Amino acid sequence: MTAIITIQQHYDQLDIKGCHTILAEPIKVAGTINLAKLAAQPDAWQVGIDEAGRGPLLGSVTVAAAILPADWSGLIEDAPLKNTPLSALTDSKKLSEKKRDLLYPQIQAEAVGFVIADIPAAVIDQLNILQATMTGMALVVETLMTTLLSQNTEVLNIQALFDGNRCPDLNENLLNHPRLTIDSQAWVKGDARHTSMAAASVLAKVYRDQTMIELAKRHPNYLIESHKGYPTKAHLQAIEKFGVLPEHRRSYRPVRLALERDLVN
Known part of the structure; x- marks a missing residue:
């Protein structure tokens, strides 16, 4: 069995609010799952989801999902990351750019799994920014869960922790899957409260900043x-x-x- 699963997907059409929608541009989704770390997880675990880039006039909005090792996943105030390589992790907005850049590869290396979705400007214009963000949040969770289920994983009991005041609509087939239960929760300022959402916030922020730096070179x-x-x-x-x-x-x-x-x- 391969130790690392690499996820690389493009979505050019989706069902959004019950309507089959051909997207103005594809949404790119990429990430990895570490099967060795997954095997060490308990039956129930948490996925943190956050976004970056709702306010800009330019470029994509980025959404990330992160699964940290079970012992590292919890309220930041309880210090579950103490004496770990991610001990400096908190809400990306509270971190300097240098610290975020250092944490970005560390989160990817230490996470059980992570996924990042890039929703381009044309899709934001097509759907509106709220719907584009909700679509991205649903996609990162669905992509992670579908990948895990394809590996003949035992029953998954998931808490999907969404930063913000609402949860996206997830795919009904996934919600009704016999080997999967998902408890979706919306956490206001969750990226400053929970380590998994903080990890997702750093992944989303640094990935988006990197796309902006590449765009700056062209313009x-x-x-x-x-x-x-x-x-x-x-x-x-x-x-x-x-x-x-x-x-x-x-x-x-x-x-x-x-x-x-x-x-x-």
């Missing part, structure tokens, strides 16, 4: 490396001077107004 005039797509003064000035990029979110007001101005002129 140096936009100073993307500094604002990461958020609507800063410098970013808005760049849009006004150099125009709207293909990766901009056209449904967001500053981008939409810039396109309208270009049509008038």
Whole structure:
């Protein structure tokens, strides 16, 4: 049996709220599952899910799911990560960029499994940012669970912990699977409260920042490396001077107004 399962999937069509939807661009999902660590897990375990990039005008929104070893998964205030390689882990917003960059590969190495979904700007425009985020949150959980079930895993009792105030609708076939039970929970500010959601928050944030740095190399005039797509003064000035990029979110007001101005002129 292979020790590490590599996950690489593209979704170009999905059922969203009961409707078959052909996506404007594919959603990419990637990650790994460590089967040796999985075998050491108890019957019940937790998946933390978080997102990064709902506010920017540019680029994808990123969603990540992370499963930490059972002894490491719990309330941050109870210090389950003390004396582990992830002892510095907390909500990504409370960490410096340097610390996040150091934790990113460590989380991937130490996790039982993780998945990251990249939902492009065109899909955000197609679905709206809330629905795009919920779709990504559902996808990372469903991809992890489907992969685990394909390995003839025994009955899985899962707590899916979603950062925020709502849970996505998961696939009915998965929810009714005889070898799987999923308890979905919404945790407000969960990434600052639970280690698994904190791990997911770092994975989502660093992955998205890396995509922004790559985009900055292709469009140096936009100073993307500094604002990461958020609507800063410098970013808005760049849009006004150099125009709207293909990766901009056209449904967001500053981008939409810039396109309208270009049509008038």
